[in-house]
Structures are given as C-alpha cells and as structure tokens.
Amino acid sequence: EAEVAQSPRYKITEKSQAVAFWCDPISGHATLYWYRQILGQGPELLVQFQDESVVDDSQLPKDRFSAERLKGVDSTLKIQPAELGDSAMYLCASSFSGGAAGNEQFFGPGTRLTVL
Amino acid sequence: GNSVTQMEGPVTLSEEAFLTINCTYTATGYPSLFWYVQYPGEGLQLLLKATKADDKGSNKGFEATYRKETTSFHLEKGSVQVSDSAVYFCALLNTGNQFYFGTGTSLTVIP
Secondary structure, eight states: HHHHHEEEEEEEETTTTOEEEEEEEOOTTEEEEEEETTTSSSSEEEEEEEEEEEEOOOOOOOTTTTHHHHHHEEEEESSSSSSSSGGGEEEEESSSSSTTTTOOOOEEEOEEEEEE | OOEEEEEOOOEEEEEEEEEEEEEEOOSOOEEEEEEEEOTSSEEEEEEEEEETTTTTTTTTTTEEOOBBBTTTTTTSSSSSSSGGGGEEEEEOOOSSSSSEOOOOOEEEEEE
C-alpha cells in the first residue's frame, strides 16, 4: 500500500541551528501539505502545495521557515534558526487532487522535533 | 469562515461502553467531513468520511452522520475496545481543498 514517507522520524537540535525535514508524497498526489502539531493539539497548516506552487502559506512564519517542492513531487521544510517554541511534530500529508469532494489526506508518520 | 469544534477530552470509558464524540462545524459551501484517528507517536489515519448531507460514514464499528441542519458530524461506537484508545480528530475539507481540524479528543478505554 502506498504511503507518505517522511524523514527523519526524530530530530534533536539546539536553538539557533538549522533543521530540514523531507517528505515524499504518494505517487500521483498533486496536493501536499505541511502541518505542525504541538502536543495535545490538532494539526496546524503551515503550507499547502498544488504541484510545485504554493497555494497557502498564510500561517508559515516566513522569517524562519521555508518550504519548497521544486519538481512537484517531494518537498522540504526548513527552519533557520530553530527556536525553543518550534518543538513539535511536523506532519506531511498528500491528497489526490484539489477541490474534489471527499479527497482525504494521507498522512506520513511525522518528524518529532525537539529544540534544546 | 471555516472551523471545527470538538468536545473536549479526555474521555475515559470502560470496555464495551457506548462512545459519542461531538463535532460541529462552520463552513461556507458544502464541505466534506472526516474523522481521523492518531495513535501515540504516529501520524493521522483516516477513520471515516462523508461527502454530502445525510451521508453516513462507517468503519471498524465507528459511525458518523453528516447533519447539515445541525452542522454536526458526531462520532459514535456502540461498544469500545481497549485498542480504540487514541486521539480522534474531526476535520472538514472545503471546496478550496483546505482542511480544517478540530483540537482532538483523547479517548482511553479501560478493561
């Protein structure tokens, strides 16, 4: 069964360092999402791609976060510099196409980031 | 605007008890509605969905009915098991392909 892949699964870094997360969506899925999930809360959308284009990054802290999906397939989310408050689970999800009813998202296992 | 409101947890039930987790939504247009489940340390998994009013989604003994008149999508299960212990998220997908999640409800089932 096709799955969304993410790496690394766990990342520990020190404050002010740079970190990067990678996501490979299910083949053929045009829409890719990055979420941040703080412990005990629901996922918060950071950025949404349709193919290689950003369609929503309104909640992305652009002074330190960046995301790209250069060829419209896999994607990288970067934080530079990391801050203590960035400690969270970072989830990637993909879905088949935009706007169609019932197109559920498929989630990867997530990357647990701890900033010391 | 779009939003999802879930009943707050945590919820603790004995095995074989009846489960209801309330979910209401606000949306423009006609959204699709979902329930996702998250086990500790894992990503979210789709539990069930409904794409139009009066649809009933069901899976693994869980059910939820899309009620447009009350803007609700409550999750129910007649007899919970210990293995159902997880966090449950209600979500909507609007016509702009944007997802909105509730804050999650933690369920613990004790033997």
